[in-house]
Amino acid sequence: MLKLLRKHHTNQIIHLVINGARVKKQITLPSLALGCWPLAGMTRVGVTRQAAIETVAAAIDHGITHLDTAYCYGENGESEKAIAQAIKGRQNEVTIASKCGIHWQAGKKQAVDGQPDTIIREVKESLVRLQLDKIDLLYLHTPDPNIPIQESAGALRRLLDEGIVRAVGLSNGNVEECQLFAEICPLTACQRHFNMLQQEIRPVLLPYCQSKQIAMVAYWPLMKGLLTGRMKRDQIFSHTDSRHKYLMFQGEEFQKNLDFVNAIQSLAAQQNMSLVSLVLAWTMAQKGITTVLFGATSAKQVATNAQALACHLDDSTIFAINEAIQQRGPILGSRKV
Ligand SMILES: NC(=O)c1ccc[n+]([C@@H]2O[C@H](COP(=O)([O-])OP(=O)(O)OC[C@H]3O[C@@H](n4cnc5c(N)ncnc54)[C@H](OP(=O)(O)O)[C@@H]3O)[C@@H](O)[C@H]2O)c1
DSSP states (O other), X not given: OOEEOOOOSSSOEEOEEETTEEOSSOEEOOSEEEEOSGGGOSSSTTOOHHHHHHHHHHXXXXXXXXXXXXXXXXXXXXXXXXXXXXXXXXXXXXXXXXXXXXXEETTTEEEEOOOHHHHHHHHHHHHHHHTOSOEEEEEESSOOTTSOHHHHHHHHHHHHHTTSEEEEEEESOOHHHHHHHHHHSOOOEEEEEOBTTBOTTTTTHHHHHHHTTOEEEEEOTTGGGGGGTOOOTTOOOOTXXXXXXXXXXXXXXXXXXXXXXXXXXXXXXXXXXOHHHHHHHHHHTXXXXXXXXXXXXXHHHHHHHHGGGGOOOOHHHHHHHHHHHHHHOOOTTOOOO
16 A cells, blocks of 8 residues: 655655555655646647657756646647656656546547546556656546446556556545545545635545545646736637636636736735745645646746745735635636535
């Protein structure tokens, strides 16, 4: 069995224990991880393979050695393939997390398939794409509503027992699904969206994970770029940029979110730090959040975001941010957790 033992706040270390014995190589996971979805180039046009490789390399150079990808990041695993190229000769420096159970069908339609045979096949393909013989952390990408989650968990358990994966996680699951999953397969991490304006996991899932020592890896910390301050009031997304589909980027809701960004922007200025640093530092400081998983499309963005590792927010700044969040109020289109 593999489980989370201890966390440090900024440069957090996760000690892994397999079958009750401490493994020789401890895995160090910094509080920040690089999300490699935008690098697949499916929703952000203009992300070349070279830019993807440079982005990953910059992350490693800045100590962001936890790289998060998935079987479906790219119609043909472009994200995993870019990671393989970027980590050549540096495999020992990184912790690779991938996911299985979602693939693309013709017409760029996503399909969920958590059947055991599919999971085993996808993981074998991921290993080839990544040019690795093991995946450090493998998540079921999302529970498949068409089959009992225990069946999917059984396949991940098999991969764990065979040593093909070192730890297992559940992405986009709720507490009940985590419980059913953990009856079959030890659960090391959960992955859900979490940011200043989307905190649905706070009341139930987060305390559950804390109580079970399951790591919480938070995605969308930058609200898909909205909390970086670079979006304009009259922002127009290209039709290939999937962000236009989300309510947070539409109409009055978008304008209210930009008002919120203005409010926290002035707090960042008072602290003499960038908005991105303030946002990431706040997210890292939230109790129960183990890792903050941001996406980036360039080495420059990674360098900016890495500065958050050195930022500390005092209590009065955290209080002021929380006030601004309260003032913004609940946002539309929250996903059920
Ligand atoms: N488990 C799941 O189901 C699931 C779902 C979603 C995401 N994830 C994971 O979580 C990761 C993070 O999510 P995300 O990438 O969608 O959202 P995010 O981290 O909230 O936002 C990432 C976007 O913010 C912009 N950005 C980042 N740093 C910036 C900077 N310094 N200055 C200006 N803009 C900056 C970039 O936009 P541009 O692209 O416009 O440059 C980037 O693509 C993903 O990559 C993926 O690994 C998991």
